[in-house]
Amino acid sequence: MPLPRITGTAAFRLATLYGLLFALGAVVLVAFFDLTVADYARRSLRDDVTSEIQLLERTAPGGNATGIAALVRERQRVLGSSAFYYLVFGPGGDLLAGDLPVSAGRRGWAEVQVPAPPESREYAEEMAEVRTLGETLPGGGLLVVGRSTYDFHELRETLVEATAAAGGLILLMALCVAFLIGRQVLSRIDRVNAAAARIMEGRLDERLPAMGMGAEFDRLAANLNAMLDRINGLMEGLRQVSSDVAHDLRTPLTRLRGRLEAALGDGAPNPERDALAQAAMAQVDEILATFSSLLRIAQVEGGGREGFRPVNLSEVVERVQQAYEPVAEDEGRAFAGHVAPDLQVDGDENLLAQLVSNLLENAFAHTPPPGAVELSVRAEGTRAVISVADKGPGIPPDERAKVTRRFYRLDRSRTTPGAGLGLAMVQAVAQLHEGELVLSDNRPGLVARVILPRRPRVQPSAPSAPP
Amino acid sequence: MGEPAVKILVLEDEPDTAGYLRKGLSQAGHVVDLCHDGRDAFHLALEGVYDVLVVDRMAPGMDGLKMVKSLRAAGVLTPVLFLTALGGIGDRVEGLEAGGDDYLVKPFAFTELVARLNALARRPPIAEVQTVLQVGDLQLDMLKRTVARAGRRIDLKPQEFRLLEFLMKHAGQIVTRTMLLENVWSFHFDPKTNIVESHMSRIRAKVDRGFGKELIQTVRGAGYRIDASA
The missing domain is CATH 3.30.450 (Beta-Lactamase)
Structure with missing residues (x-):
């Protein structure tokens, strides 16, 4: 120490x-x-x-x-x-x-x-x-x-000398005792801090250890733990409510969809009825999709990093890029990708793919063809930066912080499709990965950059280094 | 659909969903047994008479996840499709690690469920894995990564190859958009863009155009199917 x-x-x-x-x-x-x-x-x-x-x-x-x-x-x-x-x-x-x-x-x-x-x-x-x-x-x-x-x-004279010696000795002993107590207190506080850090990382079932430094400190730890229990209970309740809502609303919606589906293939062909049923089904699907997105964002926000694995981010970005290439071609827009090879991060591959996909769809939705969209991923020191730049109208600086809110939409985007959940999901995924989403001006257009911590390379142990 | 009946065991404790599943699957021409309790389902599945199991992750008696783990431990290899209302981040991986073969989050379109059950139930046994897939005069070599139709070589991009490979592995069956997203791109989410359609149109242009007969069909409201006999 x-x-x-x-x-x-x-x-x-x-x-x-x-x-x-x-x-x-x-x-x-x-x-x-x-x-x-x-x-x-x-x-x-x-x-x-x-x-x-x-x-x-x-x-x-x-x-x-x-x-x-x-x-x-x-x-x-x-x-x-x-x-x-x-x-x-x-x-x-x-x-x-x-x-x-x-x-x-x-x-x-x-x-x-x-x-x-x-x-x-x-x-x-x-x-x-x-x-x-x-x-x-x-x-x-x-x-x-x-x-x-x-x-x-x-x-x-002897008295003064004795005093000085005694005073010095007392001070020295006090310093020694102070050092020992300080070290002990510090190691105990450090254990508490480590536990707190784990809780902040999302291990919500973790609790602070008793400090063993007397009743008042243990009471403090116990009170903090009780507070965590309470918070956890509230969050659990919230999650329960969301899951109940999800269940109670999605189940009847699913049944509704099933009935519409059954009505479609029922008996004699009836173009008018079929068209109505199709339209109704599309609406139900949209509601269900919005609902799923909302739940997914909530799950990502409340999620932990237990399932994280080493992910080749370059491979993920490339896969998403190739998936969208023909889409851009069909729309008649320029779409370029620059992928630095072998960038590794710790994370959830599926969520990272969705993050890149959401960024691209956001850019595509707000840049009318043939407006160019550019996707890149590269290393910046200890970070990996995914960047999507478009030539659309961009986002005014004072609105940039708001567009990551659920359902927030700029006035002029009211007519473009989507529920306004894409960037909220990007933000949630970035934060789960201890990264951030930064929106800036592309003059013209928007640059959305997601900055993620790179996975530290495993150093081959040098022969001279101590074990 | 002209396909032989599939024997399905459904573990679902919620009566509404269970009834809906039984009715729908029976109408699709399958034989359905319903179970409300995980332990009962475990013993039924142990007999090995089913082609595919549909398992709700949360079931009384025995958790669906635990039931499948126990089945796999007992050497039962019947394909399992997990159903769940959760759809959490780690749930899919958890389900697959427990021995599940596919995963469907409620709510789902019935066509989606039927397509996936067909794909699972008619999966070729592992022992006779083919390296060359053939549909009509279309040939795909999985080892050499080549595609040819009527002896003429066709160049496909990697993702186009994977898409065609998946279609041909399930020749004659309906393959849904979600199944393609999951298996070709590993996208376990729902993009708003028509990724599948864009890729499909390119494959069609290369595989079907100029060869007379169209092998790839669009099944309205359900997905795609590659079939030489249609």
């Missing part, structure tokens, strides 16, 4: 969107954590520093600068260098103890840069930030205690 098809699915987009939302959520969550942690860190640092100062002042022997300096040195020895930074000045401003730069020797909160402790240093000159608090000592002197913010920075 091609990737763009999957990424284009609603399921894929939805899952991706969810993934993005999750990732965004992770970012927001971490930002909140970060703020909270930073705030906590700041407070805990302040508390640590304040309580260290209190501790030093309270527990130093004598409580003066000298005592504190001694205690500081003692603590530095016990705790190591990284816990607290100190600076102790005597009442005379002389440095008594400490490892902070002398510039940090001021009262109140401040920040100084010191070289980072060797064990956490990533490069030689890395500096660590230290927050310091300086307080005047009782009896003179200054005590400055500081604590590194380096660990908190490290923590925040």
Whole structure:
């Protein structure tokens, strides 16, 4: 299954969107954590520093600068260098103890840069930030205690990195899940689409498969199927009505015809009666023929392609052409045929013969002799084109779409024989063959072209091609 | 018509049509047995006493199509003519594939039915298929595709040859316009143009003109017949 098809699915987009939302959520969550942690860190640092100062002042022997300096040195020895930074000045401003730069020797909160402790240093000159608090000592002197913010920075950095990684991972997983769901949904929808395509091709008994994607989708499929059942029922009813009408009207007409036929050969010859009976029979035949044509068009329109076989269209056209040659000759009209050999289509040979025959009869009927009629069939790419051109009055452009309707006749053709079903049949047959009827101007006259898909040639498998 | 009686079995469930068929076929000089049920018809036909079967495709008991299939499976080769009110696109092919020999869509002209039944009932057995057809002094060689009358060669176009061949295969019988359309041109529809008449006039010009006796006759309201004795 091609990737763009999957990424284009609603399921894929939805899952991706969810993934993005999750990732965004992770970012927001971490930002909140970060703020909270930073705030906590700041407070805990302040508390640590304040309580260290209190501790030093309270527990130093004598409580003066000298005592504190001694205690500081003692603590530095016990705790190591990284816990607290100190600076102790005597009442005379002389440095008594400490490892902070002398510039940090001021009262109140401040920040100084010191070289980072060797064990956490990533490069030689890395500096660590230290927050310091300086307080005047009782009896003179200054005590400055500081604590590194380096660990908190490290923590925040780690937190951000973890967030980015987690967010990325979530997004990646979401994309994977989206892809899988998209593919699954697509394959199920494809099965439904394939079934729908078969139904459109005329297999009206086909139904959509259950999608297996949850109750709502199955309900949709079931509803569509119920709709098809209903449509099918209606069509069946319509067909039944047509067949009933056909039966109920044709049977008495046939009997009427039979009686007329019997009356003809009954008893003594009676020219007057026979002429009347003949005329009546001709009328009945005409009604029956119209009826048959109408039913036939309906059958073609509602028909499927089950009976389709490979047909040599060239042979069919040639056969029809030869059938009409003496007719054209008798009428004294020029009739030419150009048949490209061996054009193959998939179809119903009999219907295709009728299609060509109807096109010719339409041309003959509307082109008074000696007006020329030209029949041809040729290949145009993947299509076969049957064309019948006449030198008659043609059809005005705005009426061309209408002449394929049943019983539609141009005003000036009211007097020509025929019921106006010929082109409707051509159209129905063309459409059954997935083709179309195109009417255009022959200047003067009409060109009727029927464009049909050609049967794809069976390719002999190349030896290098994979099986 | 001067032809020997043909024994016909008719399977038709509709009483009106059945009665009409019996009356008409009897008047035409044939022996008709009527059947309303497919199963009964199957058993009657199994005895093999009939020359031809007329079968309505839709019959109670056993579908006409199924009945003919069963008959063929049982080895009964009696010619079958299907009658149907359907006339659908695939119906004709379906009928022929089931083992039917001809197919007639209701409504039909009675002359049409009679002509077709004659053609079916008097069909030469497959074993003695001839390669040369002869009517009077007219000869048609189906293998060499040549036609000669009184020793003089006649040139016919392919469709004219096929038409004459069909006429001569049914020499002495009436051949209808529809039968010719179906068998010569494979047209299973009704063209409005007089295709058959146009071709027939050309054949007549070549086969009958200048030979004294006319072999091809027009039977008014029915069709054509080629006959040397008429």
